[in-house]
Amino acid sequence: MSAAAMTTPTTTAAVLSGHDLHKAFGGNHAVNGADLAISEGSITALIGPNGAGKSTVVNLFSGLLPPDSGQVRLVGADVTGWPSHRIARRGLIRTFQLSRELQGLTVLENLLVTPIDQLGESLVNIFLRPGAVRRQERANVERATEVLHDYGLYHVRGNWARQLSGGQKRLLELARAVMARPKVLLLDEPMAGVNPALVDQIGEHILRLKTDGITVLMIEHNLGVVERICDHVIVMSEGRTLATGRMSELRGNSEVVRAYLGGVLDARLDS
Amino acid sequence: MAPIVYYAFTLLFFFAAYSVLGWGLNLQFGEAGILNFAYIGFVAIGAYITGVTSSGPPPAGSGESYVLGASLPFPLGLLAGGVASCLLAVLVAFIAFRRLRSDYLAMVLISISLVMYDVINNYVPLFDGADGLNSVPMPLSGTFNLDANGFLIFFALLSVGIGAVMWLVMSRITRSPLGRTLRAIRDDPDVVSALGKNVFRYQLTAMLIGAFYAGIGGGLIVEFASSFNTSAWLPAETFIIFAALIIGGLGNNLGVMMGAFVVPVLFTQLPKFIPDIPGHPGLILNLEGAVIGLLLIVTMWFRPQGIIPERPRRPDRFLAAQAPPAPPGGIDADAAEGPPPAPAGATDAKTTG
Amino acid sequence: MHQFWLAVGFGLVTASVIAVAAVGLSLQFGITNYINFAYGDFMALGAYLTWELNAGAVHLNIWVAMIGGSLLVGVFAVIVNRVVLGPFARRFERVFYVLIVTFALSLIILSLINSIWGADVKRFNMSSETPLHIGPFLLTVDQLIVIGIGLALMVAIHLLLTVTRLGKSMRAMSDSTTLAMTSGIDTRLITTITWFLTGILAGLAGTVLGITSASITPSFGETFLFVIFAAVIVGGVGSVYGAILGAVMIGLVTEVSAVFINASYKLDTAFVVLILVLLFRPSGLFARVGRV
Numbered sequence: 001m002s003a004a005a006m007t008t009p010t011t012t013a014a015v016l017s018g019h020d021l022h023k024a025f026g027g028n029h030a031v032n033g034a035d036l037a038i039s040e041g042s043i044t045a046l047i048g049p050n051g052a053g054k055s056t057v058v059n060l061f062s063g064l065l066p067p068d069s070g071q072v073r074l075v076g077a078d079v080t081g082w083p084s085h086r087i088a089r090r091g092l093i094r095t096f097q098l099s100r101e102l103q104g105l106t107v108l109e110n111l112l113v114t115p116i117d118q119l120g121e122s123l124v125n126i127f128l129r130p131g132a133v134r135r136q137e138r139a140n141v142e143r144a145t146e147v148l149h150d151y152g153l154y155h156v157r158g159n160w161a162r163q164l165s166g167g168q169k170r171l172l173e174l175a176r177a178v179m180a181r182p183k184v185l186l187l188d189e190p191m192a193g194v195n196p197a198l199v200d201q202i203g204e205h206i207l208r209l210k211t212d213g214i215t216v217l218m219i220e221h222n223l224g225v226v227e228r229i230c231d232h233v234i235v236m237s238e239g240r241t242l243a244t245g246r247m248s249e250l251r252g253n254s255e256v257v258r259a260y261l262g263g264v265l266d267a268r269l270d271s
Numbered sequence: 272m273a274p275i276v277y278y279a280f281t282l283l284f285f286f287a288a289y290s291v292l293g294w295g296l297n298l299q300f301g302e303a304g305i306l307n308f309a310y311i312g313f314v315a316i317g318a319y320i321t322g323v324t325s326s327g328p329p330p331a332g333s334g335e336s337y338v339l340g341a342s343l344p345f346p347l348g349l350l351a352g353g354v355a356s357c358l359l360a361v362l363v364a365f366i367a368f369r370r371l372r373s374d375y376l377a378m379v380l381i382s383i384s385l386v387m388y389d390v391i392n393n394y395v396p397l398f399d400g401a402d403g404l405n406s407v408p409m410p411l412s413g414t415f416n417l418d419a420n421g422f423l424i425f426f427a428l429l430s431v432g433i434g435a436v437m438w439l440v441m442s443r444i445t446r447s448p449l450g451r452t453l454r455a456i457r458d459d460p461d462v463v464s465a466l467g468k469n470v471f472r473y474q475l476t477a478m479l480i481g482a483f484y485a486g487i488g489g490g491l492i493v494e495f496a497s498s499f500n501t502s503a504w505l506p507a508e509t510f511i512i513f514a515a516l517i518i519g520g521l522g523n524n525l526g527v528m529m530g531a532f533v534v535p536v537l538f539t540q541l542p543k544f545i546p547d548i549p550g551h552p553g554l555i556l557n558l559e560g561a562v563i564g565l566l567l568i569v570t571m572w573f574r575p576q577g578i579i580p581e582r583p584r585r586p587d588r589f590l591a592a593q594a595p596p597a598p599p600g601g602i603d604a605d606a607a608e609g610p611p612p613a614p615a616g617a618t619d620a621k622t623t624g
Numbered sequence: 625m626h627q628f629w630l631a632v633g634f635g636l637v638t639a640s641v642i643a644v645a646a647v648g649l650s651l652q653f654g655i656t657n658y659i660n661f662a663y664g665d666f667m668a669l670g671a672y673l674t675w676e677l678n679a680g681a682v683h684l685n686i687w688v689a690m691i692g693g694s695l696l697v698g699v700f701a702v703i704v705n706r707v708v709l710g711p712f713a714r715r716f717e718r719v720f721y722v723l724i725v726t727f728a729l730s731l732i733i734l735s736l737i738n739s740i741w742g743a744d745v746k747r748f749n750m751s752s753e754t755p756l757h758i759g760p761f762l763l764t765v766d767q768l769i770v771i772g773i774g775l776a777l778m779v780a781i782h783l784l785l786t787v788t789r790l791g792k793s794m795r796a797m798s799d800s801t802t803l804a805m806t807s808g809i810d811t812r813l814i815t816t817i818t819w820f821l822t823g824i825l826a827g828l829a830g831t832v833l834g835i836t837s838a839s840i841t842p843s844f845g846e847t848f849l850f851v852i853f854a855a856v857i858v859g860g861v862g863s864v865y866g867a868i869l870g871a872v873m874i875g876l877v878t879e880v881s882a883v884f885i886n887a888s889y890k891l892d893t894a895f896v897v898l899i900l901v902l903l904f905r906p907s908g909l910f911a912r913v914g915r916v
Contacts, residue, residue, distance in 0.1 A: 088467035120448030370906035382850035
């Protein structure tokens with residue numbers, strides 16, 4: 001790794017970190033000794049060429065896959081190998097690269113599913129404490145309605161989620177994650193396949209998350225957006241962390257430029 | 272009374288019983304997305320346990336042999352059947368659920384059903400093998416001094432009452448947040464897990480409640496017919512109930528009732544009225560299965576949502592009266608939109624075939 | 625001990641039957657990515673068509689009839705895929721639609737068999753023979769032929785998958801259909817051929833099952849299905865070679881178990897093995913043996 005580009009946050013201030021992570025699929029070492037640290041309250045970008053292992057790292061962080069070796073720490077605890085629902089309960093929520101809206105539910109219901117441990121999810125409460133269930137449901141509906149307004153989805157709240165357009169589904173994916181009140185939000189290519197006007201608006205939403213105290217880690221290829229909204233960037237290549245720092249510093253890092261097959265990095269920065 | 276009256280009440284009973292069975296499978300499959308291809312096994316356990324806890328010991332000289340042989344009074348035997356089915360659900364869930372994706376799970380479940388059938392058929396001391404139970408007493412007939420015909424009408428009406436209660440309970444469940452979380456799991460278990468919910472716990476809940484309904488339905492059937500043997504629950508019977516759900520309309524309790532009417536009642540009874548083709552006795556009845564299968568395939572192609580489709584739920588109905596708050600500078604998501612969404616049902620699919 | 629070795633001999637026969645069936649199921653699953661729940665009925669159809677050629681309308685030698693019956697099931701499978709399964713698989717993303725369709729097909733085929741041939745037990749027209757002593761085993765010539773068929777088919781499938789272009793295309797498709805398509809493989813043709821093969825193998829399996837069981841009934845394929853599922857899951861779903869090893873294991877276990885328990889339940893021991901594997905090695909015992 002190039003010494004010039006080292007501005008890693010100290011691990012003690014990191015709300016999410018991965019240490020010497022390894023994950024192989026057959027002969028393919030997707031993640032090969034990666035170290036990452038994300039400091040609390042930051043918006044960090046995870047960038048790198050295709051096949052660098054970014055999505056796999058996100059899957060390791062969120063518990064969808066267990067690492068072959070290495071450690072994942074979240075909010076001060078070792079969560080290596082934890083199942084995804086336990087990691088989510090600890091405060092880490094993720095979105096998916098291909099929108100995974102819950103198709104057989106309405107847009108509103110997609111948001112209403114998110115709160116954990118709802119009273120109405122227990123048989124005992126449904127029949128013995130219907131009043132409490134109703135009250136909590138109303139509170140959730142009111143909060144969900146606000147979030148829907150925020151994301152411009154209120155007018156489609158009663159539609160089946162599968163009827164949304166591509167851009168609306170991206171927004172729903174983000175809205176749903178926000179509704180879950182995460183401490184750390186992992187966004188897997190939130191701007192993927194979205195047209196430019198919406199890109200700006202999603203960027204605004206992500207910036208606003210920071211003021212709500214949510215730490216964000218996002219995989220992103222649109223380096224213009226990265227430069228605008230992210231205070232920290234981690235570059236991965238071939239399963240390892242290549243460099244970290246601010247986008248402006250990394251632009252001058254020859255290793256990083258080469259990792260992007262030279263030239264492509266410059267072209268993207270002009271956008 | 273004319274035989275047609277007794278026939279009508281018999282149909283009424285089966286409509287009620289199959290509705291109960293349908294609600295149970297609907298919770299497991301229509302709501303939670305579990306392909307329980309062993310459902311009929313749960314029904315059978317309910318029937319057998321209700322039978323052997325209500326009949327007393329095997330009557331001398333009857334040649335029957337079965338376990339237990341208690342003589343519990345009416346609703347207790349039925350409840351025992353429901354509970355027994357729940358125990359089976361626990362066993363199945365803990366052995367098979369966390370480790371398999373849904374189609375492998377379906378393979379294991381159907382295997383469970385086939386093995387249960389094989390063992391019960393062969394191991395006579397359990398539930399009297401292929402001959403089955405034949406001396407199940409008519410519940411409450413002593414209390415009300417009923418003969419066989421009177422009992423038929425009485426029990427049909429009683430079953431409708433029980434069915435109504437069970438419908439109310441199921442409605443409450445499917446309209447609750449629990450129902451919503453189950454539907455979410457049906458759509459995408461990974462997403463629900465990524466939101467912090469323990470998917471297995473919810474699947475277990477759906478299995479338990481569904482199994483209870485299966486057991487009660489089976490218990491009602493054995494008490495109505497006073498007998499029950501393996502010919503009543505060939506593994507293909509699971510398919511009849513699936514067909515009823517899909518044709519009637521998945522994911523909603525009214526659709527289940529429509530399905531219970533159309534398939535087990537209408538479709539199995541109609542062929543009895545079609546005259547036999549000369550030279551081929553029994554052909555119409557044999558083809559019944561083929562017709563149900565064809566009907567199901569046709570329905571799934573032209574109207575996959577069933578006769579009564581699942582409707583979007585509006586948990587915010589109570590807000591309708593209030594004016595919606597002005598969006599705080601929120602974006603109009605439509606303004607920057609691409610092509611309209613694809614019609615429901617015709618989603619992109621795998622490229623096989 | 626003598627009993628044990630006899631049982632092992634029978635186990636090899638059963639293993640051959642299961643192996644033929646399990647390979648047919650695995651090949652099709654590898655290409656289409658869904659389980660055919662009507663597979664047992666395809667087997668039964670094969671047995672009945674063979675019966676018709678052997679003891680019904682025509683009186684061919686059993687082995688010749690078997691080939692005819694199996695080819696017919698192959699054609700049937702291709703038609704079913706063209707008309708029903710393929711369209712459903714392409715239209716619906718969620719797998720349960722096509723699974724239910726296979727379940728419906730199961731009922732349809734069963735009803736048809738019942739209607740055409742009746743529910744009574746039928747037997748093939750074969751000469752009954754005295755068993756031969758082959759080492760510690762006691763097997764009839766027909767049973768030896770069944771083992772031979774099993775072995776020959778395993779070798780043939782192995783050669784197909786490793787040497788022929790068709791086989792390599794099948795392996796590519798089972799790894800990734802989209803990748804296979806972009807490499808210029810005609811996926812629809814391969815799928816059609818795969819269904820033809822699975823139909824033939826199902827027909828063969830049903831017939832040899834009928835031969836080794838000495839009788840056939842309309843639902844006998846369906847009720848045998850769980851044994852095949854057990855072999856496939858024990859071996860590791862998705863792996864043809866795993867299916868073969870799973871079949872050998874299940875075949876041996878079921879027959880050897882008959883030495884210790886009541887023979888009516890010997891097939892159910894396959895289920896016990898399945899449960900044990902699910903509890904301790906859910907990905908299968910031989911999952912690493914290789915895909916397809």
